[in-house]
Amino acid sequence: MTVTSRNPAAAAEVVLDDVDVGYAGQRVVHAISLELPRGQIGCLLGPSGCGKTTLLRAIAGFEGVMRGEIRLNGESVSRPGFTLPPEKRSVGMVFQDFALFPHLDVAGNIAFGIRRWGRGDRDRRVRELLRLIGLSGYERAYPHALSGGQQQRIALARALAPRPELLLLDEPFSNMDVELRTDIAREVRAILRAEGTTGMLVTHDQNEAFAFADRIAVLNNGRLSQWDSAYHLYHRPADRFVADFVGEGTIIPGKVCENDCVETALGRIRGPLSDRFVPGTALDVLVRPDDIALDNEHGEIEAEVLSKAFRGADFLYTLRLRDGTEILCVAPSHDNFVVSDHVRLRLNFSHLVVFPRGDSGTRR
Amino acid sequence: MITEATSQPAQAPRRWLPGRLARPGIWQITAITVALVLTLPVLVIFAHVFVPAGEVWSHLRETMLGEYVANSLLLLFGVGVGVLVIGVPVAWLVSVCEFPGRRIFQWALMLPLAMPAYIIAYTYTGMLDFAGPVQSLFRDLTGLGFGEYWFPEIRSLTGAMLMLTLVLYPYVYLLTRATFLEQSVCVLEVSRTLGSGPYASFFRVALPLARPAVIAGLTLALMEVLADYGTVAYFGIPTFTTGIFRTWYGLADPAAAAQLAAVLLSFVFALILLERWSRMRARFHHTSSRYSNLPRYRLRGWKASAAVAACLLPVLFGFLIPAVQLSIWAARTIDHWMNPDFAQLVFNTFYLAAMAAVIAVALALVLAYARRMQGGLITGIAVRVAGLGYAVPGTVIAIGVMLPFAWFDNTLDSFMRDRLGVSTGLLLSGTLFALLFAYVVRFLAVSLQTVEAGLGKIKPSMDDAARSLGVHPLGTLTRVHLPIMRGTLLTALLLVFVDVLKELPATLILRPFDFNTLAVRAFELAGDERLAESSSAALAIVLVGLLPVILLSLTIERSRPGQRMRRRNGDSAQAEPIAVPAGTRGA
Numbered sequence: 001m002t003v004t005s006r007n008p009a010a011a012a013e014v015v016l017d018d019v020d021v022g023y024a025g026q027r028v029v030h031a032i033s034l035e036l037p038r039g040q041i042g043c044l045l046g047p048s049g050c051g052k053t054t055l056l057r058a059i060a061g062f063e064g065v066m067r068g069e070i071r072l073n074g075e076s077v078s079r080p081g082f083t084l085p086p087e088k089r090s091v092g093m094v095f096q097d098f099a100l101f102p103h104l105d106v107a108g109n110i111a112f113g114i115r116r117w118g119r120g121d122r123d124r125r126v127r128e129l130l131r132l133i134g135l136s137g138y139e140r141a142y143p144h145a146l147s148g149g150q151q152q153r154i155a156l157a158r159a160l161a162p163r164p165e166l167l168l169l170d171e172p173f174s175n176m177d178v179e180l181r182t183d184i185a186r187e188v189r190a191i192l193r194a195e196g197t198t199g200m201l202v203t204h205d206q207n208e209a210f211a212f213a214d215r216i217a218v219l220n221n222g223r224l225s226q227w228d229s230a231y232h233l234y235h236r237p238a239d240r241f242v243a244d245f246v247g248e249g250t251i252i253p254g255k256v257c258e259n260d261c262v263e264t265a266l267g268r269i270r271g272p273l274s275d276r277f278v279p280g281t282a283l284d285v286l287v288r289p290d291d292i293a294l295d296n297e298h299g300e301i302e303a304e305v306l307s308k309a310f311r312g313a314d315f316l317y318t319l320r321l322r323d324g325t326e327i328l329c330v331a332p333s334h335d336n337f338v339v340s341d342h343v344r345l346r347l348n349f350s351h352l353v354v355f356p357r358g359d360s361g362t363r364r
Numbered sequence: 365m366i367t368e369a370t371s372q373p374a375q376a377p378r379r380w381l382p383g384r385l386a387r388p389g390i391w392q393i394t395a396i397t398v399a400l401v402l403t404l405p406v407l408v409i410f411a412h413v414f415v416p417a418g419e420v421w422s423h424l425r426e427t428m429l430g431e432y433v434a435n436s437l438l439l440l441f442g443v444g445v446g447v448l449v450i451g452v453p454v455a456w457l458v459s460v461c462e463f464p465g466r467r468i469f470q471w472a473l474m475l476p477l478a479m480p481a482y483i484i485a486y487t488y489t490g491m492l493d494f495a496g497p498v499q500s501l502f503r504d505l506t507g508l509g510f511g512e513y514w515f516p517e518i519r520s521l522t523g524a525m526l527m528l529t530l531v532l533y534p535y536v537y538l539l540t541r542a543t544f545l546e547q548s549v550c551v552l553e554v555s556r557t558l559g560s561g562p563y564a565s566f567f568r569v570a571l572p573l574a575r576p577a578v579i580a581g582l583t584l585a586l587m588e589v590l591a592d593y594g595t596v597a598y599f600g601i602p603t604f605t606t607g608i609f610r611t612w613y614g615l616a617d618p619a620a621a622a623q624l625a626a627v628l629l630s631f632v633f634a635l636i637l638l639e640r641w642s643r644m645r646a647r648f649h650h651t652s653s654r655y656s657n658l659p660r661y662r663l664r665g666w667k668a669s670a671a672v673a674a675c676l677l678p679v680l681f682g683f684l685i686p687a688v689q690l691s692i693w694a695a696r697t698i699d700h701w702m703n704p705d706f707a708q709l710v711f712n713t714f715y716l717a718a719m720a721a722v723i724a725v726a727l728a729l730v731l732a733y734a735r736r737m738q739g740g741l742i743t744g745i746a747v748r749v750a751g752l753g754y755a756v757p758g759t760v761i762a763i764g765v766m767l768p769f770a771w772f773d774n775t776l777d778s779f780m781r782d783r784l785g786v787s788t789g790l791l792l793s794g795t796l797f798a799l800l801f802a803y804v805v806r807f808l809a810v811s812l813q814t815v816e817a818g819l820g821k822i823k824p825s826m827d828d829a830a831r832s833l834g835v836h837p838l839g840t841l842t843r844v845h846l847p848i849m850r851g852t853l854l855t856a857l858l859l860v861f862v863d864v865l866k867e868l869p870a871t872l873i874l875r876p877f878d879f880n881t882l883a884v885r886a887f888e889l890a891g892d893e894r895l896a897e898s899s900s901a902a903l904a905i906v907l908v909g910l911l912p913v914i915l916l917s918l919t920i921e922r923s924r925p926g927q928r929m930r931r932r933n934g935d936s937a938q939a940e941p942i943a944v945p946a947g948t949r950g951a
Contacts, residue, residue, distance in 0.1 A: 099825035113833030
């Protein structure tokens with residue numbers, strides 16, 4: 001694949017500095033600060049209605065900001081009272097419904113944003129992008145004759161054509177088959193990398209986010225919960241919302257019994273704790289399904305199988321401990337227990353994630 | 365020394381136009397301005413409600429008003445019953461039953477739309493009067509002479525009801541048929557599995573579902589009845605519109621004419637409310653998204669003959685007979701109209717109609733785009749109000765245009781004469797400008813509806829996509845919206861063009877001195893009992909009027925959800941069933 005790859009320095013660095021966005025006096029997004037280094041791919045992840053699309057539209061310039069500032073490559077593009085219009089931002093965008101122009105063929109769609117280029121350059125760029133997305137030879141096809149996946153790639157090529165410094169993707173995979181989504185996300189990521197463009201994706205699907213992004217912002221109700229790598233979101237969630245939204249798990253009550261040790265219904269769990277958790281403090285412990293192992297020979301904790309879900313390689317069991325606490329546990333599918341079986345468990349914590357009692361959404 | 369730099373972020377240079385267009389306000393202000401200007405005539409009319417009633421008005425109220433109201437109500441009632449009795453059954457027949465000629469009838473039943481009521485009225489008058497072909501034939505057959513037999517008088521209230529019914533039933537037919545076609549096949553299938561036969565399905569399922577559409581079609585027809593001037597004037601029936609003309613010209617009392625117009629307007633607004641109410645209840649329409657060809661009931665024997673007769677009669681009397689009669693007259697009077705005068709007349713009319721169409725579509729585009737850019741409540745109301753003119757009879761609009769324009773001209777003229785000693789004469793009233801203004805007020809809704817529907821089909825993400833690719837809002841309009849909407853815009857132009865072509869009362873009042881259109885010429889010649897000579901102009905109107913009817917029939921054919929899907933995916937949908945058997949045979 002020969003792609004005239006660009007100097008990554010031409011890609012944008014995105015900085016959001018304490019940004020509020022809203023419509024008609026109502027703030028949808030509050031105090032968001034994050035920095036995406038040039039050439040990296042970020043993701044805004046959250047449930048529907050959390051404000052992620054609004055934030056993306058603010059970065060694109062379709063919405064103004066009510067507070068704070070958005071900077072692209074150090075240049076202030078949005079601040080209260082000033083919004084650089086989207087057509088001047090060198091920001092490409094791929095839309096959820098692709099928004100291909102029905103009156104233009106594939107080549108016309110891709111060339112839409114580079115109409116001022118010389119004819120030769122323009123044709124070369126169109127050919128190059130079609131090769132990149134694997135649709136060479138489709139120049140004269142019209143959008144309605146293409147499949148959803150093809151339309152999606154044309155939309156991507158159209159957005160990339162003017163070599164934007166930043167590419168925004170608004171749930172671009174949500175109209176695709178579930179099985180295809182992560183594959184396509186990976187493919188698009190490779191194309192972005194080849195183009196050396198900074199990217200920002202909006203999605204509510206964590207698998208998509210994990211497959212696509214270097215850094216992920218988890219948004220909850222208009223506020224930023226955590227801006228981190230996928231690994232850290234799973235293993236070091238900043239708050240209960242992230243712990244709950246990313247991956248599976250249960251949160252069970254516990255009490256600090258000595259330094260770096262918590263007493264719970266699962267027994268004593270050891271791990272480094274912050275200094276503010278002095279012995280005697282009541283707190284909550286995050287238990288991921290892989291923190292527990294089913295082990296009828298060596299396990300010391302008794303539990304009863306409440307329900308189970310077959311997931312191919314493994315089962316996800318819902319278990320009830322003797323004091324009534326319910327937890328989740330992953331076990332290989334060759335151990336096939338049935339509901340109301342009694343099993344034994346062993347702890348398998350690699351690290352300890354705790355939240356102060358009564359804390360529901362704030363950072364640790 | 366360290367100086368603290370005032371950190372002023374570099375402001376990007378902004379070009380005036382795109383920045384301005386992007387800013388909220390401009391579009392909204394434009395929409396409000398257009399709406400205010402276009403509602404001027406209606407506002408003027410309503411303002412006259414508060415003008416102290418003069419002598420003429422009290423005279424009218426004591427003598428004529430009761431008759432106007434009575435005649436208008438009788439007309440509304442008669443035509444209302446007529447269009448329902450014809451429109452609904454034929455719509456059901458061609459949508460759900462199968463009988464010889466059904467496919468032709470489904471578009472032929474729309475033909476009377478091309479026939480303006482005043483033209484059909486004087487065509488029948490010519491055919492049915494004492495010297496006409498019908499009575500001549502009757503006398504020849506019976507040997508009776510003048511005064512020896514009774515023959516129905518077409519120039520009567522009943523005659524007017526018949527004439528209006530014959531050309532207005534297509535409104536009910538069109539809208540009702542559209543809902544019959546849209547009705548999900550599931551509902552009808554359920555009805556059939558539950559043991560309902562064709563008649564029971566019609567009365568228990570299809571008709572209740574179609575009721576909002578029937579009412580909407582009825583309201584449209586009744587608005588035309590209220591707006592009609594040509595027919596009732598020709599038949600000499602005193603109604604509101606003829607009363608307004610009489611007061612305006614005969615009694616020369618503009619204020620009383622405007623007050624009469626205000627009463628007429630209140631009738632119209634009652635109809636609008638009825639229509640709105642019926643639309644609100646239209647929500648239960650689409651209960652299922654599954655569509656397929658309706659299983660048609662095949663009619664045989666006398667039932668099939670009855671169905672053919674039921675569909676043929678309205679087309680025959682509403683279009684074919686008058687069209688043939690007009691053609692015969694036109695052929696007989698060929699020397700009368702094959703001349704430069706007639707060419708000039710056609711040119712005048714087309715020029716005027718084209719101008720009005722372009723202005724109306726351009727304004728519709730501005731309004732619809734304003735709503736898209738800043739679709740707030742206020743813009744929405746402004747756009748809605750700007751489209752109300754379609755409900756307002758041409759007579760009322762003409763009076764509403766004439767009064768302020770004449771006032772402006774007179775005021776300016778006397779001012780200029782006092783101060784400068786120059787007479788400015790008539791600047792607005794009695795010019796093409798006044799006429800075009802009235803046309804736009806009356807027909808903007810036609811273009812607005814079409815353009816809004818077209819624009820509405822373009823997803824907002826298209827706008828965003830264009831802007832993120834470096835195109836400012838105005839560029840988005842020219843490079844994305846207009847090309848996508850080309851067909852829609854042509855349709856809108858055509859619809860306004862034909863409506864203007866047929867318009868009679870406003871043209872009669874507002875046309876410049878000695879400026880004639882086809883409609884005016886046809887009406888005037890007919891009024892002078894020169895029916896045959898008027899036929900060429902009438903025929904020209906009817907022929908051009910056929911264009912939107914054809915367009916409409918094509919659109920409806922494609923509008924059925926299932927139909928459209930199949931057509932668009934025609935290739936793949938057809939390829940599949942063929943590919944599968946081929947594969948099995950090979951194995």
